[in-house]
Amino acid sequence: MRKRLLLLYLMVLSMVIVSQAQATGVAVSGTVKSADEKPVEGATVTLLKLADSSLVKMTVTAKDGLFVFEQVAAGHYLVAVSAIGHAAYYSAPVTIEAKPVVLGSFSLTQTAAAIGGVTVVSKKPLLEIKPDKMVVNVDASISNVGATALEVLEKSPGVTVDKDGNISLKGKQNVLVMLDGKPAYMSGTDLANLLTNMNANQLDQIEIMTNPSARYDASGNAGVINIKTKKNKTRGFNGSITAGYGQGRYAKSSNSINLNYRSSKLNVFANYSYNSNKDFNNLHLTRTYYEQDGKTIASVFDQPTNIIFKRHSNNLKLGMDYNLSRKTTIGITGTGFIAPRNIYNASTGFWNNAAGHADSVTTTANTDFNRWKNGGINLNLHHQFDSTQDLSADLDYITYQSSTAQQFFNNTTYPTNKPETDETIKGDLPSKIDIFAAKADYTKTFSHGLKLEAGAKSSYVKTDNTAGYYNLVGGNWLPDYGKTNHFIYRENINAAYINLNGQIGKWQLQGGLRYENTQAKGHQLGNAQKADSSFKRSYGSLFPTAYITYNVNTNNQFSLSLGRRIDRPGYQQLNPFIFFINKYTYEQGNPFLNPQYTNNIELSYVYKGMFTATLNYSRTTQFMTEIFNSFDNITILGQGNLGNLQTAGVSFNAQLQVAPWFSTTLHSDINYKTVRGYNNGDDVKTSAFNGQFNANNQFKFKHGWAAELSGYYNSKDVEGQFRIQPQGDVSAGISKQVLHNKGTIKLNARDIFYTRVTNGDIFYQNVHEHFIQKRDSRVINISFTWRFGKVLSDKPAGRHEGAADEQNRVRT
Structure with a gap:
């Protein structure tokens, strides 16, 4: 099995390198407007890979709300738009081929009011499904109020916690638990005590990865949970x-x-x-x-x-x-x-x-x-x-x-x-x-x-x-x-x-x-x-x-x-x-x-x-x-x-x-x-x-x-x-x-x-x-x-x- 994985890795690596010579670049443009059809200046527009949401290019809209990405390779992408006072916007998948693409107008919803100088952020979905991971937005669930971090994990999709606090993912124990992208370096009872002492109020997201990339530590046969x-x-x-x-x-x-x-x-x-x-x-x-x-x-x-x-x-x-x-x-x-x-x-x-x-x-x-x-x-x-x-x-x-x-x-x-x-x-x-x-x-x-x-x-x-x-x-x-x-x-x-x-x-x-x-x-x-x-x-x-x-x-x-x-x-x-x-x-x-x-x-x-x-x-x-x-x-x-x-x-x-x-x-x-x-x-x-x-x-x-x-x-x-x-x-x-x-x-x-x-x-x-x-x-x-x-x-x-x-x- 190990030899087969190495062989497949080499094949994929070779195909990736070949892909560099086959790709071409074109211009991708569009405009960003508010709900009342006024152009939004200074909005941040990012082009993301559809496969893993990785950043490809980034720009800022001009006075007329226009943005342009130059030399974009053929492929499948998402466009994300963010601006102060507006809800974040994510486009439907965008396919780029051999010709320049005009995406049209993106309309932002004003969900934050400048009342007393306070910005109220729009609510995120409970789950975000991405090609390489599942993201749980903790605040999106009302029932997480008053819960510990371990209890939030216990009700997350695919995660189980046994009577001793051991964490399993999709039926398999030995999960690598990370805190803000860094290994907790703990397991079993010690890890359970650590998560029990953390409250849901402290948590932003839980990222669940069953097959993480080589960038992450190889520990955790069941995968990685990043809190x-x-x-x-x-x-x-x-x-x-x-x-x-x-x-x-x-x-x-x-x-x-x-x-x-x-x-x-x-x-x-x-x-x-x-x-x-x-x-x-x-x-x-x-x-x-x-x-x-x-x-x-x-x-x-x-x-x-x-x-x-x-x-x-x-x-x-x-x-x-x-x-x-x-x-x-x-x-x-x-x-x-x-x-x-x-x-x-x-x-x-x-x-x-x-x-x-x-x-x-x-x-x-x-x-x-x-x-x-x-x-x-x-x-x-x-x-x-x-x-x-x-x-x-x-x-x-x-x-x-x-x-x-x-x-x-x-x-x-x-x-x-x-x-x-x-x-x-x-x-x-x-x-x-x-x-x-x-x-x-x-x-x-x-x-x-x-x-x-x-x-x-x-x-x-x-x-x-x-x-x-x-x-x-x-x-x-x-x-x-x-x-x-x-x-x-x-x-x-x-x-x-x-x-x-x-x-x-x-x-x-x-x-x-x-x-x-x-x-x-x-x-x-x-x-x-x-x-x-x-x-x-x-x-x-x-x-x-x-x-x-x-x-x-x-x-x-x-x-x-x-x-x-x-x-x-x-x-x-x-x-x-x-x-x-x-x-x-x-x-x-x-x-x-x-x-x-x-x-x-x-x-x-x-x-x-x-x-x-x-x-x-x-x-x-x-x-x-x-x-x-x-x-x-x-x-x-x-x-x-x-x-x-x-x-x-x-x-x-x-x-x-x-x-x-x-x-x-x-x-x-x-x-x-x-x-x-x-x-x-x-x-x-x-x-x-x-x-x-x-x-x-x-x-x-x-x-x-x-x-x-x-x-x-x-x-x-x-x-x-x-x-x-x-x-x-x-x-x-x-x-x-x-x-x-x-x-x-x-x-x-x-x-x-x-x-x-x-x-x-x-x-x-x-x-x-x-x-x-x-x-x-x-x-x-x-x-x-x-x-x-x-x-x-x-x-x-x-x-x-x-x-x-x-x-x-x-x-x-």
Whole structure:
């Protein structure tokens, strides 16, 4: 398969190069007018490739509203128009052939009023379907008010989140999650905590890419999810304040302030949010142990657990961009958060014998006080040599620091005369992650439309994790060397890529190749009972990508994409020591865990830009997944390379304007997965269908009123040893523009019927584990947003200022 991908890549690359010689250039012109037929001067007009919305040319309208693009190669394009005080305009697909083209007049709708100097931006659609990605506009959904970033992801098309916060895309785990175009460098529980501490108020868009180009890191076998935070692009001083309150079983609060000043040379921005959240997690676990025949019950462990979470998070983002000249911009961005979290856990575990009688009862009470903080700084440069080539560079330093104080109290009683036992354990778990990254990207567009992209990246990560556990014996805390450990991990990844994009008639062709080399070292420090241990890893690989798009006509388009990706083990997953969860459940890393590799192929059809159908297939080798094992009635959760995973699926997306006041977005994913592997002496063979269905209905009424009715449903799913039962939810909301369109009030109810319940089974060795998990997901939220500021009337300072949107897409 790898050789076939490389061969296809070389073929596409050759066709792209040939396309340069076959293209010709013509003039494309048109005019821009307002709704009252007056010419609009100073409007920014951009010519975009239909295949990937990449920038081709840009200009500004003259006094009479006229614009002209010179030397445009034959192909299929979109024209985008933006002007202060008007809604953004996107044309229907435009086909350029051998003759000059006059596009006629584009009419802009005035949807922003200069009331008190405030600009109110028109509402974006919930979903934007593009050839290389799906874009979710977070503010377009009323039901996102009061939600966390993780909850917004959970209801996004094709995305699922399991009971532990692990994210899957189209039925496949191991998604590369990026924040403003930069990898989060976190996975599993740590990533879930990070996204839980972010509020929907902070988010602008979520970009979902199932087969990203060579420009992106090769990590993430399921694809890439890029979470873009808000950054105001309006010239002048402006901002917004949002205050929100939610009530489920417990109260929640989300508040934010966004400030921005943008002139012809300088852009300064500051975003701050404070979120307070009290939540619960009720988990009922039943483990049934069987004899060797697999049918006769030996014992049953039944444990209901009630967990209370109290979270407070402070998030801050500060930044500045400065135009040194019309061609060069430098920028600096600082980010950080402080997120204390307290967890209170109470459970009662019943050990029952085969006859159903209690052998023992263990009552557990534990607390977990966590203090998590983060800081990061980014330095960036963008230089435009001329209208055809530019260079961007980024330097990043990010640090995460966490301190956790745990305490467990276990009391075990017996129905016989055997005396009860008590044990008290405390844990001190400091952790630190330091990340250094540097990258540079170069883009060159040739005269006949051939586009070259090339770049390099290097990252260095160091993690330092300590787990100190102590037992209370005779009033003294004594070290538990069996659980205490100190793990240091270092990883250096160096990468380089090249990508070519061109067009031959109705064919849009793109080929890319990325190489990544990984050097890793892990060191487990010893203690009084355990010796030191260490390991080293060194591996490199090529990751080709290829895209072929055929534009039948302006209404019909077919696309084929192929790619190869990698998933590396999480830092903590390689730690060989045991982590204490509770008396009967441990977690253990695996220093022999190997990366997994995935080959993806997708075939898509788009009709009129409003209906999309996609067929996809992927094959993953050295499939990494959670693996459960049982030893002496203790369950140990770890990670392992189970075998091979194959996934085949079909997805449909439709965006329909049912009536002038009613639009709907429908999305469905149907996948068939098979896993073949081997674990602890047992063959693992699973296969199942899984479906995910999303619906979002938007209603727009007079006098600033709007409403939403949305929901999602996930069918039964199988993932390795897991079997997950169906779940979903229904949400509704209303909104009203107030204060002369300077304010918005939103009210919503999420998970109205309380159906977002995780219910599943795990099968391992001679154990069948059943669990039911409920959270504080049924919540009523209300929020108020006030927009303020003054818009500058001066015109953009030329070509570079007009390209700010493209810069932000690359750099932020």
